[in-house]
Amino acid sequence: MLENQPPHKKRRLTRTGTSLHIYCYPEDDHRTDAAANKMAANGPAMAASLGSEPMDTDIVDEVLPTVKVPSVATAAYGDYIESLPINVLFQARIQASPAVRTMYPQALIGESIRLWYPDYKCFNGVLHDGIVPRLGVHRDAVNSLRIVARKGGELVWEGSFACFENQWEEALGELRKNGVGRRVEGGLGSADSVRLLVGLYCPASD
Incomplete structure (x- = not known):
């Protein structure tokens, strides 16, 4: 025997959250230009509604800077090559003498240090970051x-x-005029080796 039961209530399903509209077009779909323009115009608004932001092209340009190299057939190419760091590996050492050894006992005399010019890029780099700290001399002591x-x-x-x-x-x-260090490609392996002799101020040697 069946028992009497109260009627079941129908549950009403409700949707919460953000609705996502996905437009799919088959490959053979022929949309009108007006419809395509409308979709293009609504693109940024749809992206914003989904919590995404369009890519900032300025940031991309900063991360990947554009290097413009002039054509080799123009005079500007020669100026471009001249502006690049010279590819030279300097073998720097102090010019030794008995007077220099006496006056600068803490200096590294008789030994060479290697200074790859593209790593130092300028005269101040070679002098203040290379010669002075690595050869153990003061800036005022470097005379020539x-x-x-x-x-x-x-x-x-x-x-x-x-x-x-x-x-x-x-x-x-x-x-550069004599063809030394003109090539900047290839790194340290293709650098020209050049001796750089450092003269120290030493009145006793005069």
Whole structure:
């Protein structure tokens, strides 16, 4: 015998949250230009409703900077090459003498240090980040510099100059003119080796 039961209430299903509208178009769908323009216009609004933000193109440009290299057929290409760091591995050491050894006992005399110029990029880098701390001398003690460049055992260029930035840049220009360090590709393995002799101020040697 069946028992009498109260009628069941129908449950009403309600939707909560954000509704997501997905538009799917088959490959052979032929939309009108007006419909396509409407979808393109509603794109940013739909993205905002979903909590996403459009990509900032300025940020992309900062992360991936554009390097413009002039054509090799133009005069600007020569200027571009000249603006690149010269690819030279300087073998820097102090010019030794008995007077220098006596006056600068803490300096690294008779030993060479390697200074790859693209790592230092400028005269102040070579002097203040390379020669002074690594050779153990004070800036005021550095009196002169002498560059001796050889290729295949033959002397290519040699020059001595006072320890000033403008004379240093002129010396690098002479190296470029003689084909020393003009190639910047290949890293340390393709760098030209050049001797950089550091002269220290020493009145007793006069």
